[in-house]
Amino acid sequence: MIKFAMAALLACLAGNFAQAETHIGSVSTNFRLLGPNDKVVVERFDDPKVANVSCYASFAQTGGISGGIGVATDPSQFALNCVAHGPVSIPADLPRKEQMGVISASFLFKHFIITRMVDTQDNTLVYVLISTKILHGSPANAVSAVPATAN
Numbered sequence: 001m002i003k004f005a006m007a008a009l010l011a012c013l014a015g016n017f018a019q020a021e022t023h024i025g026s027v028s029t030n031f032r033l034l035g036p037n038d039k040v041v042v043e044r045f046d047d048p049k050v051a052n053v054s055c056y057a058s059f060a061q062t063g064g065i066s067g068g069i070g071v072a073t074d075p076s077q078f079a080l081n082c083v084a085h086g087p088v089s090i091p092a093d094l095p096r097k098e099q100m101g102v103i104s105a106s107f108l109f110k111h112f113i114i115t116r117m118v119d120t121q122d123n124t125l126v127y128v129l130i131s132t133k134i135l136h137g138s139p140a141n142a143v144s145a146v147p148a149t150a151n
Contacts, residue, residue: 022046024056035068045101045114049094051147052086055127059103059112076140078112087149090125093116094118100127106126122147 023045030038036151041061047053061080101114117126123145131140 025084028062029060030063032063032067035065036063038063038067047100047116049091049098049100050088050116050125052084052088053082053125054085055080055082055101055114055129056142057101057103057112057114057129070103073100073133076112078129078131078140078142079126080114080128080129080144082125082144082146082151084146088125088146090118090123090148096120119145 001028024042024089026039026041028037028039030039037139039061040058042056042058045055045057047055057078057080060075060076062066064072067074094116097115097117098111103112111132113130113132115130116130117128118124119126124145126143126145129142133139
């Protein structure tokens with residue numbers, strides 16, 4: 001667990017990850033008397049190496065005083081859906097597996113990481129969203145796939 005958290009932190013500091021490009025919006029899920037409400041946030045990640053592919057991640061965000069000042073740890077509850085909004089072509093030099101996005105879920109120790117994989121047999125891009133915090137022996141995860149356009 002610590003290894004995952006440290007790797008995510010170092011990668012963030014080194015700028016190896018694309019950050020969420022667009023905050024789409026949020027929905028309040030729990031009223032908090034002090035500080036912001038708990039909510040579900042939706043952000044869009046455009047694949048920086050594959051044109052016409054966007055991934056939408058929704059995740060729980062803790063409110064209250066600790067959430068308002070940015071030190072709360074958000075729960076590992078999230079979803080991922082990736083879509084093609086035009087023809088998709090897999091570049092020949094695209095790595096078979098590459099981390100392409102990160103969402104911070106706590107001040108230092110928890111992140112949600114989006115990884116792109118290439119299924120060469122079915123000509124499909126597979127995106128996986130994981131939590132760096134281990135829950136019950138394994139990280140929480142979500143997966144979405146986008147088929148490439150036949151050439």
